[in-house]
Amino acid sequence: MPAYAVLGAQWGDEGKGKIIDVLSRDADIVARFSGGNNAGHTVVNGQGKFSFHIVPCGIFWPQTMNVIGNGVVVDPDVLLDEIDGLKEQGMDVADRLMVSERAHLIMPYHVALDALTEQARGKSAIGTTGKGIGPTYADKAARTGLRAADLLDIEALYPRLESILEYTNAVITKVYGGDAVDVDDVYAKCRQWSERLSPLIGPVERIVNDALSAGANVLLEGAQGALLDLDHGTYPFVTSSNPTIGGVSVGLGVHPGHISDVMGVFKAYSTRVGTGPFPTELNDDTGAHIRELAQEFGVTTGRPRRVGWFDAVAARYSSQVNGYTSAIVTRLDVLDGFDSVKVCTAYELDGEITQEFPGGVAALERCKPIFEDHEGWDSPTASATTLEELPKQARTYVQRLEELIGCPVDVISTGPHRDETVLVKRLLKV
Numbered sequence: 393m394p395a396y397a398v399l400g401a402q403w404g405d406e407g408k409g410k411i412i413d414v415l416s417r418d419a420d421i422v423a424r425f426s427g428g429n430n431a432g433h434t435v436v437n438g439q440g441k442f443s444f445h446i447v448p449c450g451i452f453w454p455q456t457m458n459v460i461g462n463g464v465v466v467d468p469d470v471l472l473d474e475i476d477g478l479k480e481q482g483m484d485v486a487d488r489l490m491v492s493e494r495a496h497l498i499m500p501y502h503v504a505l506d507a508l509t510e511q512a513r514g515k516s517a518i519g520t521t522g523k524g525i526g527p528t529y530a531d532k533a534a535r536t537g538l539r540a541a542d543l544l545d546i547e548a549l550y551p552r553l554e555s556i557l558e559y560t561n562a563v564i565t566k567v568y569g570g571d572a573v574d575v576d577d578v579y580a581k582c583r584q585w586s587e588r589l590s591p592l593i594g595p596v597e598r599i600v601n602d603a604l605s606a607g608a609n610v611l612l613e614g615a616q617g618a619l620l621d622l623d624h625g626t627y628p629f630v631t632s633s634n635p636t637i638g639g640v641s642v643g644l645g646v647h648p649g650h651i652s653d654v655m656g657v658f659k660a661y662s663t664r665v666g667t668g669p670f671p672t673e674l675n676d677d678t679g680a681h682i683r684e685l686a687q688e689f690g691v692t693t694g695r696p697r698r699v700g701w702f703d704a705v706a707a708r709y710s711s712q713v714n715g716y717t718s719a720i721v722t723r724l725d726v727l728d729g730f731d732s733v734k735v736c737t738a739y740e741l742d743g744e745i746t747q748e749f750p751g752g753v754a755a756l757e758r759c760k761p762i763f764e765d766h767e768g769w770d771s772p773t774a775s776a777t778t779l780e781e782l783p784k785q786a787r788t789y790v791q792r793l794e795e796l797i798g799c800p801v802d803v804i805s806t807g808p809h810r811d812e813t814v815l816v817k818r819l820l821k822v
């Protein structure tokens with residue numbers, strides 16, 4: 393009964409979409425457990441190029457059931473758009489997609505509040521994706537959220553919505569000076585969502601647990617990354633959910649004993665979007681060069697991503713929190729042609745050398761990276777499918793990452809296409 397977690401090991405955007413697509417070949421169920429449409433997962437395969445925000449990336453393999461767990465927050469409009477988009481491309485996914493009845497809904501007023509709160513934060517804005525994620529999780533914790541199950545009981549939803557909006561509209565108008573949201577407009581949307589989504593809403597937790605008991609392979613699709621985790625990330629410059637391993641159990645109702653493998657997906661360098669500390673950031677031509685070369689612009693917001701060298705201090709911390717059994721290194725090909733490549737192995741903090749990742753952002757802001765230089769490689773890694781095809785220096789670089797992260801690198805991604813992958817080991821049991 394193995395469940396395999398594939399987690400973002402840095403600040404998100406590590407290329408998990410492609411990896412999930414590759415590994416789903418051997419999966420029976422692919423399950424999202426946290427985050428929402430703040431995620432942007434890109435898949436390039438024989439069927440084309442796709443960008444998903446909410447539909448799990450296992451959807452291209454016809455044997456997979458794709459589920460959205462209770463820990464995810466769902467914007468029904470985005471989900472319906474993705475379902476319609478896939479249908480236009482000839483894939484009817486309705487019978488292979490299920491949303492947990494316990495998943496919280498992102499409502500139009502959450503999106504409005506996301507913008508208003510960011511505006512009010514001024515210089516200390518988090519740089520959210522603006523998709524309503526924080527306000528939806530805040531309502532969940534405040535017990536004023538609406539869940540997918542509420543769409544199944546649409547008559548009972550109206551009085552709840554009325555009471556929620558009485559409070560929320562007071563906040564929107566009196567605290568932030570925004571425009572009140574009309575209860576009837578929102579309710580009309582809920583009715584439409586109810587009509588279209590009701591057949592897809594179901595007992596995801598039971599289905600995943602039954603499948604695990606029957607010996608099925610369940611792939612747990614992470615979104616965002618460990619350093620954006622609400623508890624373990626660079627708070628307050630984080631997202632509002634737990635993309636780390638504990639989030640799997642909470643966000644799918646799967647107990648930790650089911651999880652046999654934890655794969656941490658690392659880019660061969662680092663990126664971050666939004667504000668917050670980033671010790672290895674390259675604010676120079678090299679950073680700009682990598683950004684252009686790798687087209688490091690957000691799938692969700694189009695924002696340019698901040699770029700830096702690989703940070704092994706952060707990587708070890710991420711590994712400690714998640715207990716990786718395998719590492720997956722993506723975008724190695726981006727570093728093709730560099731004279732040298734750097735890795736940060738320690739920080740200097742207030743005159744002391746440390747290998748600890750500080751808990752406070754003020755301390756992390758003061759950390760200066762200590763770099764180790766690696767010889768670059770002339771011949772390309774791009775499109776390689778075996779270790780032997782990689783230039784010696786690239787292999788040495790990956791081996792060093794392996795030592796620093798503290799677990800084997802079992803997959804290397806050498807390009808965006810499904811086939812541009814070095815599978816050192818087949819990770820899901822068949």
Ligand code: IMP
Pocket residue numbers: 403404405430431432518519520521522523524525526615616620629630631632665666667
């Ligand atoms: P939120 O999740 O939209 O509230 O944004 C909070 C922070 O997390 C911001 O810095 C976002 O840029 C970042 N973030 C959220 N989702 C992703 C992602 O999928 N990739 C990278 N950064 C993300």
